[in-house]
Amino acid sequence: MASINPYLIFNGNCEEAFLFYQSVFGGEFPYLGKFKDMPPAEGNPVLSEADGNKIMHVTLPIGYGSVLMGSDSNSASGEVAFGQNVSLSINAKSKEEADKLFNGLSTEGTVTMPMNQTFWGAYFGMFVDKFGINWMMNFDENEK
Template sequence: MASINPYLIFNGNCEEAFLFYQSVFGGAFPYVGKFKDMPPAEGNPVFSEAEGNKIMHVTLPIGDGSILMGSDSNSASGEIAFGENISLSINAQSKVEADKLFNGLSAGGKVTMPMNDTFWGAYFGMFADKFGINWMVNFDENEK
């Protein structure tokens, strides 16, 4: 069965926020990626040095199986308004489950990134459901 974790989006202070959360919850960051780490590819924006140093993705395990995840917004995504800065991230156990969840939950909503293989090795997509809730669906075969 899939697991659901909160995904927080910041307007430039993600690193500061996650260092604070780490000071409270403890633990280590298994992954911290910056926008400058993205490989050049068609459709990927070119970031300034300042934007390149912003957090593209960070994870902080909390407790028994929960993971707090986050990133900064960038010029391609625009500034994020309070209330729109959180998504629910579903970690599926297979591509079939990921597609089922993505297609079911996105019905009547707005897809912002269709399910696709990514440069970081996951099968991933994003959307807002018909109620305006932001979702991310992820399947990472390497996490099995």
Template sequence: MATVNVYLTFNGNCEEAFNFYQSVFGGEFPYIGRYKDMPQSEECQPMNEADGNKIMHVTLPISKETCLMGSDTGGEWASDFKEGNNFSIFINAESREEADKLFNALSAGGQVTMPMNQTFWGAYFGMFSDKFGINWMVNFDEQMQA
């Protein structure tokens, strides 16, 4: 069965926020990546140093079942940032088929912002807002299944 976590989006202060959450919950970050660590592509314009140091993704386990996840927004996504609506429900599916099923069912009538696809970080991933305006992320990480 899929697991569900909260994914928080920040406008440049993700690292500060997650250091605060870590001080409250304890634990370690199993992963923290910055935008400068992303592979460059022809479509992407070079970013300045400040944007490159922003958080692309961070995970903080806060219990055996639950993680807080987050990132800074930037580029074309920054104009959509609104405090109070800066979260998504993150579903980690147990299979590619489950990921597709959940993505297709939940996104029906909504707006897909990133179709399900293999990513450079090795996961099968997609994003959308459902027909009620709730933001979702669906993920299947084959590496975690091994």
């Protein structure tokens, strides 16, 4: 069965964001590589020290087979234009887990829909975290 692993692009604060996500989810980074760690290759631009220290790729397992991945943009790839077209949806295993993750991830962010029972029977909420990422939190007691 395929899984969806969200990939987030940042404008230089990927490491800060992933340290924050790690503080909420726990776990270790199986891989955290910086642009300066890439082997030299013909055609690759010479990076400034600042770009070299940005995150090229990071992974953080976040449970139930899902992996959160991310990267920084650099001067060669250009500035990231953030939009409102992506939300990350988490299906929690319990109401307590939903509350823990919702409260942790929404710290310093904006809650757009507090956790509450919905007309479709789920315990659900939405927020934008302090890095501008949209999240949806769901717990469905009737899910088999």
